[in-house]
Every structure is written in C-alpha cells, then in structure tokens.
Amino acid sequence: MVNIRNLDPSASPLDYYGSELRRLREGAGLSQSQLGEILFCTGSLVGQIETARKVPTREFSERVDAALLTGGFFTRLVGLVLRSQLPTWFRPYAEMEAKATYLCTFQAQLVHGLLQTEEYARALMGARFESDLDGLVAARIERQRIMDREHPPLFWAVMSEAALRQEIGGREVMRQQLAHLLGVQEREWVKLQILPFEVGAHAGSHGSFTLLRFEDDPDLVYTEDFVQGHMTVNSAAFKEGSLRYDHLRAAALSVEDSSALITRVMEEHYGDQPEPGGSALA
16 A cells, blocks of 8 residues: 655655655656666655655665656755764764864774674664664764765774674674775775783773864864763863873784784684584675
C-alpha cells in the first residue's frame, strides 16, 4: 500500500527532502514502485523516505537526481539532511570541525569518528542507540567527506593502543577497521601515532580531547563526557591542551612504527582464527 502520510516541509530537512521527493516523483508521473525500479531499490524504501521514516543516503540522492533530472538538487540537500541527524549537542562542533584547517586529537579508547569504517561506527553506536541508527551512522560517514576535499584539513591523531585491541563489532569488523587506518595513513595530510600500553601514565590519562585550528576563527579545544560535548576558545585551555598533545606525540610510537603495530595487531588478533563454533573467518 502506498504511504500517503502528509509532511510539513518546514518541520525539518528530512521532512523537506521527503516532500520534495514525493512532489517531483508525482510530477514525473511515477509511482513509488516505478521509481524504486529505476533506482534499484524497493518502492517501500521510496515511501519510507518520502514520509521521513528513513534517512536517505548520498548514493540514493545521486540516483534520484539522475532519474528525475533535478540538476543535483537532492545531492546538495542530502548533506543538510544528514547533518540534521547528528545529536543536537554535537552539531556546533561538527560545523567547526568542517571549517578547521588543522585537527589534532588524542583518543583514549576508540577510533576517532573521522577514521571509522561504517561497520565499526554501526557496531559502536548500536550499543547505545536502538532507534535512528541508520541516520546516525550515515551522519557520521557524511562527516568524513571533509577528508576528501580538494584542500582537506591536516589531521593528526594519537590513539591509545586500546583503540586497536578493544574489539568493536567482532574480529572481521576490527580487521577492516585496522586495514582502513593503514589506508588513510598513506594520505600525506593524515598522520597517525599509537600510544603503546608500555608508556604507562601519560598526559592524556584524563581522557580524549581534540584541538582545532582555523584560518579566521579562534583556536578551540573540544572534549566530551557521557552526556554532551564541550568546546572552549579559552587561550589558557588551548595552551594546556597543546602542551599535553606535544607530550603525547613524543611518547607515542613514530608514524612508521605505529603502522607496524597496527599491522601486527590486525594479523595476530583479527586474522584467520577459528570462531567458537569451529568456523574460520575468510
């Protein structure tokens, strides 16, 4: 049955996207099923997006633009839709992250969001969120588009060895995640260092933090607790964060040795090993 739920286009970017998709589809004389066939998806998916019950992907939007000859309208709009799926408290930081020319981050336990694979992000957020998981994952992957810009920010990450060994989503997901880290490490504007367990107490023992620098805005420090994130442009806080980060980089393995450790952990802990039931991962 065709879903004819009415939307208020002004309610949210997602509602506006759905209402425009329905308007242009009907203007083209296509049913949801017919458009689904053209897009290589189900008519049900088209209906769910038209009624704002499902978040569209960038790939879906590109196919819609090609099918309905909309001149890239939905491809431009989907970025706004996906950003609107971020938690309200996180959106101000995401906006600043997208403007930064230099990001340096210390991660005490997890892979940074800009470096996560989709599968890792899904497993990580799935442990906390049961509803709107698709939208949250899509929004996180959308954030990573800043890494593919013509002039991407310089990104320097120091991660605790715990981020490599904390198994998120199972061995296959972790193997793909570590392989992804090795892949992004090849980009000249991305530097990744691992802080090994053997360092012991260190300048980041109090938790993860990120420093952002800009061309025209004040430098800022970003931290998170289990409720929300915190940004400050306080110069003393940024100076303290920079000093701590310098100590962390000095204590961490070199970029080359970090890649070697990632490779070793990937092979030794997430390689072809028998599952409890006796089967092996391919």
